[in-house]
Amino acid sequence: MAARQPLPFDPIDEARRHWEDRWDGGAAMAAATSIVRASQIVVAKVEEALRPFELTFPRYEALVLLVFSRKGALPLGKMGERLQIHPASVTNIIDRLEAQGFVTRIAHPTDRRTILAEITDDGRRVVEEATKAIVAVSLGLDVLSEREQNAVTRLMRKLRLGHGDFSA
Amino acid sequence: MAARQPLPFDPIDEARRHWEDRWDGGAAMAAATSIVRASQIVVAKVEEALRPFELTFPRYEALVLLVFSRKGALPLGKMGERLQIHPASVTNIIDRLEAQGFVTRIAHPTDRRTILAEITDDGRRVVEEATKAIVAVSLGLDVLSEREQNAVTRLMRKLRLGHGDFSA
């Protein structure tokens, strides 16, 4: 890990001042940069909690999606849609989860083209334990009040909606 | 690119309901997932705008940092601190920018251990053009009002502060 002692000032704030001396869209730039940086923080925090279980964020998300499904199994294509990841990435992630014994590939009952990923008992166990670890650090969001967390969710929802993530 | 037609419902909202049936911290989970997804959207939007210039987000950030510096040059170590990236990644990114002719490595005037990255005239030109392209799409933030953008920046600032990004 890099040394990274905290800077004595907010680097995004400073960048915004420089930006507005030259270009338009300072507010958008500051918001965008803040979101990207916040995401790095959250991912780092979650992956740190996941490390003992040898899971990454994307692989954990895939397992949770399976736990939430009625039958504990979903077609690979559907998983890609939900998790917003490329078909080739789905193959890769399921490969790894299968090698770890957290998932099995099974045949679709009617459509022989599609393959289902089914979570195993080991998979369910690791999700329970990993989730405990993640909740224990509040996914890095503990520095915000629940009210603020919900404000974040609302603002990000509007952004996602505006970019066609969903259509409600 | 994946097909990704929009889902007819908010997947994070649905995940939150499932989550709260089983575990604590639903608000934190929804906020964290929203931030990560929003970041993916912003990065995709910005990288799309940067593609014609053969720049990625991290490389563009590095160039902008140099433009904002007084002398158009900074020690590699200092760049890593500011951009929150690993020393080895700094070497890698400056390698690429140098190969593209946007940056040159020059000696530090007094400390012979440190190396400065200095932006070239070509580098300055590409930043100007790339920034126009990025501002034209408001970094993907155009779906939020300026008031909302500032609310985002404020909330993310609190998160970053709470995680030691800076100390003001």
Add this chain to the structure above:
DNA sequence: CCAATGTCAGGTTGACTGATATGC
């Protein structure tokens, strides 16, 4: 025949670790 599904090969980026050379 065309569309959909998943896999595979091959390439890119960025990040990390650990070792190393150089200079303060």
Add this chain to the structure above:
DNA sequence: CGCATATCAGTCTACCTGACATTG
């Protein structure tokens, strides 16, 4: 001497593109 700076080799995850086999 210890510490700082940057590089290098090697590894890893995830992403993308394009081609392909199988099936509907």
